[in-house]
Amino acid sequence: MAPKVLISDKLSDAAIQIFKDRGIEVDFRPELGKDKEALAAVIGDYDGLAIRSATKVTAALLEKATNLKVVGRAGIGTDNVDKDAASKKGVIVMNTPFGNMITTAEHAIALMFAVARQIPEASASTHAGKWEKSKFMGVELTGKALGVIGAGNIGGIVCDRARGLHMKVLAYDPFLSEDKADAMGVHKVELEELLAKADFITLHVPLTDQTRNILSAENLAKTKKGVRIINCARGGLVDEAALAELLKSGHVAGAAFDVFAEEPATENVLFNLPNVVCTPHLGASTSEAQENVALQVAEQMSNYLLDGAVENALNMPSMTAEEAKVMGPWVKLASHLGAFIGQMTDEPIKAINILYDGVVSTMNLPALNCSVVAGIMKRANPDVNLVSAPVIAKERGVKISTTSQDKAGAFDGYIKVTVVTDIRERSIAGTVFSDGKPRFIQIKGINIDAEIGAHMLYTTNKDVPGIIGTLGQTLGTNGVNIANFTLGRSSVGKDAIALLYVDDRVPDTVLKKLADTELFQSIKPLQFDVA
Template sequence: MPKVLIADKLSTAAVNIFKMRGVEVDVKTGLTKEELLKIVDQYDGIAIRSATKITKDVIAVAKKLKVVGRAGIGVDNVDIPAATAAGVIVMNTPFGNSITTAEHAIALMMALARELPAANASTHAGKWEKNRFMGVELYGKTLGLIGAGNIGSIVADRAKGLKMHVVAFDPYLSAESAEEKGIEKVELDDLLARADFITLHTPLTPETKGILSAEALAKTKKGVRIINCARGGLIDEAALKAALDSGQVAGAALDVFAEEPAKANPLFGNEKVVCTPHLGASTEEAQENVALQVAEQISDYLLTGAIVNALNMPSISAQEAQLVKPWISLAEKLGAFAGQLTETSIQAVEILYEGSAAKLNQRALTQAALAGLLKAHMPEVNMVNAPLVAKERGIKVSETRRDQQGIYEGYIQIKVVTPEMTRAVAGTVFADGHPRLIQVKDIKLDAEFAPNMIYVTNEDKPGFIGRLGTLLGDTKVNIANFTLGRSAPGDDSIALVQVDGEVPQAVLDAIRKLPLVKSAKALKF
């Protein structure tokens, strides 16, 4: 039974989901780093929000850990490169609190436009300063979105309902999608110059950090109002304070800050600034949604292999997992076959998907193939970290899809290029769901994969099979299956022998000394 740790406060719905799905769960919140380090090696999965930090040190000792699930969008508190290198999948729940966060951005924009917090405080103080608070309408104003993904698109939809004109800067927003959403796609400088209100809805990355810098704020329309419910590091807070003091920026509404919890900040106390303590996802509905989603996602992965909303792996639905599973097994075994026969550095890997295999999740299949290939010499490699390992070693990976051309409905070929040679292996999945090896180099054959096999290349001449069978019998190695393939009569031939148990080195040495044998190697799957 998989075991999961809930390390941050989540709705009890998450606990119930885990238990109903057959996953053992512990709830231990508020752990210090030292306390987490002492227990984390017990768990297959960890569910967190924003408080618990899954650092490189934590991942290093979490030997059983397979998945980290973040109930929410931001994963700043997870060392994704370290998780990827360790083969740990990192998931988030990007849609569970989207509406809640978008509504909070709209609420802050309205509060900022009408100076509601200051007016509220003044009225509570009995001052009745009706002439002091002169707001602005949203009607007819231009709203600039920095980031038009899921949350940004919801904000745009609500803003259009308020009869605002919406422009957006988002490198990943296509012209067709922008038109469909009723958004005008613009460059950042154009947005800064035109927007009456600017709202940020983009992840914090090296490219977006400080996107509203002093230089950017100087390009804004004078009197602009800025809303941020995304990540604090997107705005240079010192530059924003200076822009507020100069009047370049009329006001700001912030739910997030560069350092959180923000108990001191240069913007605090400024009457032009509306602040909330990271409440973007703080509604009962959102908390329930993200708790349910993260529990479902972690359970699905641990129990069925389904991958949803992962940041370092391709998504595979539960239904797709059943369909693609035998093909993933085939890709990994083909990679393992080629990897065990490759004893020099690898320059490139070329993968061909044909027929029904070409219609499956190509990224997952490629990662499985790379994992099998590299694991032959690096046991720590798996599907999650295989692309990273390949990239670090300068291995060029290419993929090709094509329609069915041969007799097999689906077909995968892996070609490994080394400085000395190029070797291709291919396979298919039969109707029984079992992967089959059908081609090595240019030699056709039909062999099942077995835990222990002997791969022999030899000259196709009489006497070889008898000598090999006799040798294995004399050395007490039991043959489970024997497959032969050759390029042409009397030419090169391949023998794949399934055996019961591991093959002793002495037996391999004896096989290599047989007449007609060119090479022999023990394979494990």
């Protein structure tokens, strides 16, 4: 059955057509974005929800979204989506951070020009029939120091455009390396130096606990006298009341804001102050940007629903369509390894340790980690998936650690998963053969070579004669067909294991007959999702 997507905000016809061309059933109902009751009444029918800013994806709505797998936001900001609730429900939340980068960067540059030359006030004065040429004395941008707080995607474009204007660019970004700064032609500085030296300051960071009020009253007081401040990023980055006081005192010569701590901003302490330019969150408001993000979200959601590719997700590791093709068998193996341990472990798990060796060690390990953890958690919660599994593990206090290493064994690559409980450690390893099929290669330190099927039977015993015969005869006489039979032992006469791939689940009556032989230490039927 084809996936179904609901578009509850305005999206372009071209974006709608992308869904249709990819074979996805799509309903375009933009009126639902502002009608939460009507949206809640139908959301259970859909696998995907495409939105802009009007639709509010709340925890209450997600409770009704019984089939929902992905929410796609055409734009950067996802303040209208409860991402924690989405993660717990296993719903991926995507945005489109690249579709409006240029537009937002250009708006910041435009506001910088506007506040440098007092263009809005001069325009209003001229429209009013005045000719106040001497009143509007501006400053040049050439030769001035521009402090860029956040030199990522949008900030990087601002840096490039500012260099073209022959400005000296000072960049503060904890994640910016010296080599990257050199390549960008900017000076990497600490925040204190930027505040002290910048003639203009522009912000390009998300609103987080670390960046909230980054231009606090204390930091604003450290700025150079005559500084001009531009914010096209997020409201809440600047103490607006403190800035208003510094504007009134003349310490700050001007400000240009496209975003505010409270929006819609019908009132604000910055309004009507001299040389303050305000726009109503227009950073992404160009026809090109709106089209770009709409097309991008349609492609991303289609890629996920059809191919499992995760792009620009905010609550799980991204995995491109190309990665999904290469990693598919390894993702499946990771899930099988987790499922094996999850079905074998009855006591609470304290830690999950995952080792990646060889070719798999260079892949997207966060995505593989999610698959392992999801496999483990499925026994306790069958509805768990790649998104919700890490959240559930964290809530339960399970520590997850990852190790990667160069090829260290007979295989080109393998994954080994070990879980730690209060009473034991349990491990299993697997690889992917050249045919693309996952295989188990080691259990409890015992080497094996086991094909993975939907229904399996795992036994442990001492290495004594008669095990193969007992398993084969008991299963055979009770109508259980064996597709594959794998044995392994630690050494002669010591611990031994058997892993059987059977056509159907082994009935409890047959398991009891095996137990009654008293040859086995443990007998465990297992199930795997091999679809």
